[in-house]
Structures are given as structure tokens and as C-alpha cells.
Amino acid sequence: MLGLLLIALLAGLIAGVSPCVLPVLPVLFFSGAGGAPAGAPSGGEVSSPMPGGVGATHSGVRPPPSRLRRSVSIIAGVVLSFSIVTLAGSTLLAALGLPADLLRNAGLLILLVVGLGLLFPPLESLLQAPFRRLPNAFRRTGGPSRRNGFVLGLAVGTLYVPCAGPVLAAITVAGASATVNRSILALTAAFAVGVAVPLFFFALAGESIGRRLAAYRSRTRAFRIAGGVSMIVLTIALALNLTDGLQRLVPAYTQALQNRVENNASVRSALSAVRAAQPTTASATEPITLPTTAPAQPAPRRSAAATADPPTLGPLVTCESQAAEIQNCGPANSFVGISAWLNVPGGRGPTIEALHGKVVIVDFWTFSCINCQRALPPLKAWYAAYKDIGLEVIGVHTPEFAFEREQGNVERAVKDLGITFPVGMDNSSRTWTNYSNQYWPAEYFVDAEGIVRHVAFGEGGYAASERIIRDLLRAANPTVRLPAPTDPAVLAVG
Numbered sequence: 001m002l003g004l005l006l007i008a009l010l011a012g013l014i015a016g017v018s019p020c021v022l023p024v025l026p027v028l029f030f031s032g033a034g035g036a037p038a039g040a041p042s043g044g045e046v047s048s049p050m051p052g053g054v055g056a057t058h059s060g061v062r063p064p065p066s067r068l069r070r071s072v073s074i075i076a077g078v079v080l081s082f083s084i085v086t087l088a089g090s091t092l093l094a095a096l097g098l099p100a101d102l103l104r105n106a107g108l109l110i111l112l113v114v115g116l117g118l119l120f121p122p123l124e125s126l127l128q129a130p131f132r133r134l135p136n137a138f139r140r141t142g143g144p145s146r147r148n149g150f151v152l153g154l155a156v157g158t159l160y161v162p163c164a165g166p167v168l169a170a171i172t173v174a175g176a177s178a179t180v181n182r183s184i185l186a187l188t189a190a191f192a193v194g195v196a197v198p199l200f201f202f203a204l205a206g207e208s209i210g211r212r213l214a215a216y217r218s219r220t221r222a223f224r225i226a227g228g229v230s231m232i233v234l235t236i237a238l239a240l241n242l243t244d245g246l247q248r249l250v251p252a253y254t255q256a257l258q259n260r261v262e263n264n265a266s267v268r269s270a271l272s273a274v275r276a277a278q279p280t281t282a283s284a285t286e287p288i289t290l291p292t293t294a295p296a297q298p299a300p301r302r303s304a305a306a307t308a309d310p311p312t313l314g315p316l317v318t319c320e321s322q323a324a325e326i327q328n329c330g331p332a333n334s335f336v337g338i339s340a341w342l343n344v345p346g347g348r349g350p351t352i353e354a355l356h357g358k359v360v361i362v363d364f365w366t367f368s369c370i371n372c373q374r375a376l377p378p379l380k381a382w383y384a385a386y387k388d389i390g391l392e393v394i395g396v397h398t399p400e401f402a403f404e405r406e407q408g409n410v411e412r413a414v415k416d417l418g419i420t421f422p423v424g425m426d427n428s429s430r431t432w433t434n435y436s437n438q439y440w441p442a443e444y445f446v447d448a449e450g451i452v453r454h455v456a457f458g459e460g461g462y463a464a465s466e467r468i469i470r471d472l473l474r475a476a477n478p479t480v481r482l483p484a485p486t487d488p489a490v491l492a493v494g
Helices: 002-016 019-032 067-096 102-119 121-132 143-159 166-176 182-212 214-218 220-239 243-249 255-262 265-274 370-389 407-416 430-434 462-476
Strands: 340-342 359-365 391-397 423-425 442-446 452-457
Touching: 002 019, 002 166, 002 182, 002 255, 002 265, 019 143, 019 182, 019 220, 019 243, 067 102, 067 143, 067 166, 067 182, 102 121, 102 143, 102 220, 166 182, 166 265, 182 265, 243 370, 340 407, 359 370, 359 462, 370 391, 370 462, 407 423, 442 462, 452 462
Parallel strands: 359 391, 391 423
Antiparallel strands: 340 423, 359 442, 442 452
């Protein structure tokens, strides 16, 4: 377990510097600049020009709060809310009958109010009033600036959607299915500490710059207005998911490192061992030996009629990702626990049994996952090129966070992303568990006999995956006439 905690810590560090952190960086940077500028007098009025102190003016002889304490308070808020939302957000909202995107919307509202407070000092003073009424003992712990920073950190934590690998996937799925145990709590703590380290330095850098720039000290009002406008624009961009396009343009510079740390058989097996309330058919810590050729008869599939039985961990967890040759990864399991189907007539989705005779790609994704979005162009290109000659693509949308459970949000994402193949909403993570999946995105390539022949976790390897598709289509129909392979420019998007 100690080794797995170290992996979780490293995974958090990688997530904290990945492209997925870009939307919250401006908030952390500006909020970190919330302390009083360097050289401010120890008595009289002290103006704190950015969110958190958000330009609050207060009187007294207390010196401005230290940079370290203020940045710690911001990141503490981020880590606390991110951990709670990840582990208990979905379960808590469902138990209370509240909308699944309530926490995210609350975070957006706080950011908007902070931005407006920068532009309108009377509103800011009103927001500061509750903190001024706290007893003196509490004021001495950091004052309004520090506690406002903590509140702002709580808001940011509800909006932070890191690039997820197997560690975070295990945490979020356990939280969504209310199967949290001590091992999951320990993994969450290790991952959160890893994320906190780079985010803390971003906030500290903003505060350092704000305190040292002479122009900043002499033009506080102009910087306040610029900060407020930036905060409001960013809030609107986050609300409309406009930041996704920018993130897709940024190279996945942490992907290779993340793969080395998390995407290997030993880590996946160790994570399987800590998944709660899921009986296994084989040891989670011992690799499963699979044949390298197809069986003479198709292996039995998991029947759709058996969906009441608890899913079991199969051999898929040990299959090599993005292998160059066709593998035998065992039978494709059923789609179970799907709450709604999109892009299908009458909302009646396919079954794995009904797809017998076709080559099928089962794609696990979630709409806020930038890695998933970056992997979509090849999938869409393959679907367009091969759907009339025996290929089917089935999207399984397994949410990472609570707001991704709302059907309206998923429907808008499917439309905006140009997805035309069937998509099943796996809000209960039952199909995810049925496939022993641990990654967003993850593709399982199923032959015409229902055997999984290739798996691909994360981005990349698209040319090799397409060769597998073409081989499987030929095996299913030796007389098939295949179109030209997909344009390499499309396959290079990730």
C-alpha cells in the first residue's frame, strides 16, 4: 500500500502541472495576489487589491497577513473542497435530491461575486462584513483576507477537473458508488497533497509579484479593475465550457510521464485490490495468462439478463494497452446500469449480444475530460469511414464528477463535440466496473465474435489502432472493400 500511496502522490503532482490545470491558474494567480502590497504601513488603512482580500480596506495596527499563510489558506480550500466533491459530492447531492451540478454552479457564483467585488467596492465591503463580526481571537488567525482566500479556494476546488489517470479514476468511481474505504481515503489524501504542491506555488507566485511590483502599488485601482474583469470573463468561459477549446490546443505534455507512473499492469492490479465491495473471479494482484490466438468457439458473453448479479473483475485489466498485435483479452461484457441512451432511435440502446457480427469499439469517456476530447477526432473519423462496412462505436459516458451526471449537460456536450455514434450514460459506473476499466479515455476493440482484441488507454497510438480495426473487419468479412486509411493529420491530433 505504501508504494501505491507514493504513486498517488506522484500522480497528483503530474495532475497539478498538466494542461487540465490551465482554467484555474488565473484564479489562483490573482487570488494569491490578495495580500497587501510590500511596504504597506502597519497602521491605518491597508488595501488588499485582489480576490480573497479583494481590495478590502480595514483599519487597525495589525500588519498584513504573511504571504505563506495566505497562499496556504487558498490551497487548503482547494484541496478540501476538491476532496469532498470527489469522494462524496455525487452521493450527497443524490441523497438530498439536489441537482448534480449544484456544487459547480455554486463555485462559479462565488467567482462571479469575487470579480464583481473587485469592480464595486461597496459590494466587496458587504461581503467582508461577516468576517469583521468574528471574535477577535478568530481575526488574529488571519483576518478577512485569509478567510476569504479559503472561501475562494473552496470555490476553485469545485471547478478543478484534473486530467485523470487510474489513481483518480479509482477514487472518483469509489466516491460515486459510495464504496469508499480506508485505502481510498488514503489514496485521496496522497493525490490531493500531490496536486496541492504546484498549485501552492502558483498562488504564492501571484502574491509575490503583487507585493513587489512598483506599478502595482501605484495603480492599485487599475489592477483591481483588470483583475475583476478577468475573473468575470473566466467565470463565463468556465460556465460555457469555452476553456475546453484552449486546453485541446495545448500539447499533452504530461501524458508520457503519466503513462509511466500510472498506466502499467502492476499499478492497475494494485488499484483493483483496493476497490471496495467488488468480488473478483481472480486474484487482483496476480497477472492472468491469456491465450494469444482466438478460441475455437466464441467465449460466452456476460448475459444482459444477469445484470442483477454483481459485476466481476475480468482479464481486461491485465491486457496490454496499445499493443501492436491482436490480443485475446476475453469476452466483451454487457452494457449494464445505463440510465439513458443518446443518439439512438427511441432511446433504446444496443446490447453487446445484438452487435454480434460487427466490429465494435467500446469507448469509455466523460465530457469534461480533455484527454477524452482530444481522442474523439480519430473515433469520429473511424465511425464515418467504416460504419457502413461493419464497424460500430459505442460511447460509454461514465462521469468523473457530479455535474457530468446531468443528462442535459451530456446531451449538450455530445452535440457540441459532434458525436453521432450511440452514447450510453453510465452514471452508476456499472458498465465501467463490468469492464474492469480504470481510465478515461479507454477503448476496447471487440471482434465480430464478441472477443476483446485490443485495448487503448489514454491518447495516442491511433495508427496502430486503425490497423487493428481494418484487420478485424477483414476477419469478419474477407471480401470487404476497405476505404483508404484515415488521414494521418486526424490521427495526430492527440
